[in-house]
Amino acid sequence: MSLRLTNTLTGKVENFRSILPNKVSIYCCGVTVYDLCHLGHARSYIVWDVLRRLLIWQGYKVIFVQNFTDIDDKIIKRAEEEKISMEEVSEKNINAFFKDMDAIGILRPDRMPRATKSLNSIRRIIEELEQKGAAYSIDGDVYFAVKKFESYGKLSGRNLEEQQKNAAGRIDLNQESKKISPFDFALWKKAKSGEPSFNSPWGLGRPGWHIECSAMAREELGETIDIHLGGSDLIFPHHENEIAQSETANGKELANYWLHNGMVNVSGQKMSKSLGNFTTIRALLNSGISAMTLRLFVLQANYRKPLDFTQEALEAAAKGWEGINSALSIGFNYSNLMHWPKEQKIKDKAIYKKLKFNDNEFSDLYQRFNDSMNDDLNTSSALAVIFELARPLRALSNKIKRGSFKSVPESENKKLYSRWLILYELTNVLGLKAEAEDDDEEALNKQKNINKNEIESAIRERLLAKKEKNFKLADQIRENLRSKGIELIDKPNGETDWLLK
Numbered sequence: 001m002s003l004r005l006t007n008t009l010t011g012k013v014e015n016f017r018s019i020l021p022n023k024v025s026i027y028c029c030g031v032t033v034y035d036l037c038h039l040g041h042a043r044s045y046i047v048w049d050v051l052r053r054l055l056i057w058q059g060y061k062v063i064f065v066q067n068f069t070d071i072d073d074k075i076i077k078r079a080e081e082e083k084i085s086m087e088e089v090s091e092k093n094i095n096a097f098f099k100d101m102d103a104i105g106i107l108r109p110d111r112m113p114r115a116t117k118s119l120n121s122i123r124r125i126i127e128e129l130e131q132k133g134a135a136y137s138i139d140g141d142v143y144f145a146v147k148k149f150e151s152y153g154k155l156s157g158r159n160l161e162e163q164q165k166n167a168a169g170r171i172d173l174n175q176e177s178k179k180i181s182p183f184d185f186a187l188w189k190k191a192k193s194g195e196p197s198f199n200s201p202w203g204l205g206r207p208g209w210h211i212e213c214s215a216m217a218r219e220e221l222g223e224t225i226d227i228h229l230g231g232s233d234l235i236f237p238h239h240e241n242e243i244a245q246s247e248t249a250n251g252k253e254l255a256n257y258w259l260h261n262g263m264v265n266v267s268g269q270k271m272s273k274s275l276g277n278f279t280t281i282r283a284l285l286n287s288g289i290s291a292m293t294l295r296l297f298v299l300q301a302n303y304r305k306p307l308d309f310t311q312e313a314l315e316a317a318a319k320g321w322e323g324i325n326s327a328l329s330i331g332f333n334y335s336n337l338m339h340w341p342k343e344q345k346i347k348d349k350a351i352y353k354k355l356k357f358n359d360n361e362f363s364d365l366y367q368r369f370n371d372s373m374n375d376d377l378n379t380s381s382a383l384a385v386i387f388e389l390a391r392p393l394r395a396l397s398n399k400i401k402r403g404s405f406k407s408v409p410e411s412e413n414k415k416l417y418s419r420w421l422i423l424y425e426l427t428n429v430l431g432l433k434a435e436a437e438d439d440d441e442e443a444l445n446k447q448k449n450i451n452k453n454e455i456e457s458a459i460r461e462r463l464l465a466k467k468e469k470n471f472k473l474a475d476q477i478r479e480n481l482r483s484k485g486i487e488l489i490d491k492p493n494g495e496t497d498w499l500l501k
């Protein structure tokens, strides 16, 4: 069975086919960086992290792009409240984002564009929409004319005319008076006095929220991407508007597969700040729930359904994780006692393959895991395989801890080792890691992000500077990168590559 996924666009479970063989491009809507991440973010990013790990495990080369919305009303408001700049609010929360996502074992995206660093591509796509007659500007604001996109509503299944009828009495005409139709949405917002603003053909202002994703997805991944991800709360209007913008500008489908995760409830109630049941990832981890317990808890549920956080459910997940953790820990804490090869050898694929299927008994479990994951990411059924694999190892671990362990015959020991190797490999697909394990990934994450994102945004700033004929700034940026050992190469097509010296 090959991978099947529920596509919101068709409402069906479909076979997944990538545009290019063995390559998958993914765009995931990121956070607005005005505050700490909460359990809704944790759920969403854990689920998509598992999708990404699964595709990698199945042999795809995955490019995963996730944006930061770093200009927005909420950020501006927060900056005023805290009496710091918008950039400081963003920077602080971007750092917190990485800290929290690293803590719960999310692989860092390959690229993380920011709205304020993507203004060129944002302005370009708005101009294209204007040229195509799908956008209009009034007094410094630019709107998308929803009527110009015939398939508007195809993702959410909303019919525009019905919507208009239903909403007729509810829309505040005073506030919306500039728009031709109440459903038109802002592509560019005129600057209010005192607000951070940027240059544009329409005057000083800032981009609307939806347009940044259309611009960044195209900039980073091209006109059509394989998979677009987000929470189900983004289907309307955000994703509907992304489709309208991108497909009008490019004349092509924005994404072949649209996947959405369900929302988070807390003890049966929708989680929200106003209800006071709002929990940040940090607060949950500080309360003593381990990161892996949180992952296990999230993965026990179907990713598309609502997920209810209750104390009891978390406690049950903690018990479940304890079992898996003690099974996994044998390979790290007691490999000498078991005379198992050292952990480094797992990373040698040839040795690993030979050891793994010492016994055919496990190929069936392996297959069941793969089939479960292929079945629209059925993680709860995949976890049943994990628990089955872990059970004898857990019993062994208990014996070792109690001091009642006596050596086992060689054939049985080999079998236990095969079992452990498979458990190790499959838990890694779910991002579940033994608490005793060294975190190479974390180190790699840090290295990857600090360098790549900084370099890429510096390159964009430099291109902008060159366009604005600010050659002094452009040279400064090049020198600054050079001093860090990074050399820029300007290509004939106007793009810039970089290499480490």
Ligand SMILES: [Zn+2]
Residues within 6 Å of the ligand: 028, 029, 030, 213, 238, 242
């Ligand atoms: Zn988006």
